[in-house]
Amino acid sequence: YxxxxxxxxxxxxxxxxxxxxxxxxxxxxxxITQGTNVGTAFDPMLAKVIVHRDSREAAIAALIAALDQTxxxxxxxxxxxxxxxxDSFEFTDGEIHTSWLDTRPESVFTPPVCPEEVLAQAAKLLSSNRDKGLPTDGWRLAGPARPQRIRLHAEGEEAxxxxVPEAPHPGVFAHTDGVRVWLAHRGQNWLVSGSDGMRRDKHIVEGGPEVLAPMPGLMLxxxxxxxxxxxxxxxxxVxxxxxxxxxxxxxVAGRVSVRVTEGAQVSMGHLLFEIEVNDD
Structure with a gap:
């Protein structure tokens, strides 16, 4: 999905x-095919990945292997x-039930951190982008050169x-436009770009005076x-x-400024409402 x-x-x-x-x-x-634009007008299902084996254990192993290759x-x-x-022990041991996900198990709901091997793959692809001054060649006057390094920013994380590795890491899929790299590892997607030191993330902050669109869609x-x-x-x-x-x-409580019109199509992170917080 x-x-x-x-x-x-x-x-x-x-x-x-x-x-x-x-x-x-x-x-x-x-x-879907390569180049498909996924919009908001239809159901979010993209594909079904289906495996069949002679036992539950073999089927689970085949499914994990298939997802690793997707x-x-x-x-x-x-x-x-x-x-x-x-791959969770609850699933492999057959301990799940129809409302199991409603319990928010940490084994699957803990947000992942971008692994070093994924960032290394991005570094390999972006290391030739020298015109922006992103990589360092490691040259030192008083010693052997250090490994080439590049400062990278995975979306939602600190830089x-x-x-920069000598060879790509197996099991990491990547696509780049020369500035950003889209990567996948064990099914998880990452968007990585070079960090110029001046970049600041735009986060959807809970409890702040700004209400941003938490998803792309229609302002109903x-x-x-x-x-x-x-x-x-x-x-x-809505x-x-x-x-x-x-x-x-x-x-928060206060007086609201409306920054969107009813019926408008908005992107994720678009400013919808701004609240002037009450002083009292």
Whole structure:
């Protein structure tokens, strides 16, 4: 599915810049191809990955192997989440039930951190981008050269200095436009770019005075007027995407400024409402 399991399974959009399916006899039922634009007008299901073996244990192992060989780059999906679920001890031991995910088990809901091997693959691809001054060649006057290093930024994380490897890391799929790198490892997608030291992330901050779009979609309803007083929890509006409606509520009390019109198509992170917090 084109959804983010670490942000309440909210729908995601984007263009499939590279598509890789497993070659181990896995059955794939898919409605996408390389270059497909995934929008908000339809159901978020992208594909089914189907395996069959003589035992549950063999089938689980085959499924994990198939997901490790699958990459849908350019769109955030739940592929890595499904892979971790299939590899969790609760699933392999048959301890799950229909409401198991509602318990938010840490084994599958802990947001992953971009692994070193994924950043190393991005460093390898971006290390030739010398015109921006990103890499260092490691030259030193009083000693042997250090390994070439590049400062990289994985989306949602702090920038890190990474040594450029001599060879690509097996099991990491990647696609680059020369500035950004879309990567997949064990089903999980990452977007990595060079960090210039001046970059600041735009985060959707809970409890702040700004209400940003938590997903791309349609602004179905605007329930408040400009300048209206609101209390914490008052509904400000409703967004809709991929058959799902999401109510947006006031995180703080104050007077609201409406920054969106009803019926508008908005991207994730778009400013929808701004609240002037009450001094008292």
């Amino acid at each position: 084109s959804e983010d399991p670490y942000r309440e399974f909210l729908p995601q959009t984007g263009q499939v810049c590279e598509l890789i399916w497993p070659d181990n006899g896995t059955r794939i039922e898919s409605g 990459a849908i780059l350019g769109v955030t999906t739940n592929l890595g989440f499904v892979r971790n679920l299939a 890190r200095w990474i040594d 309803l605007v329930d408040v007027a400009d300048g209206q007083a609101v209390e914490v929890g008052d509904r400000l509006g 967004m809709e995407a991929m058959k799902m409606e999401l109510s947006l509520t006031a995180p």
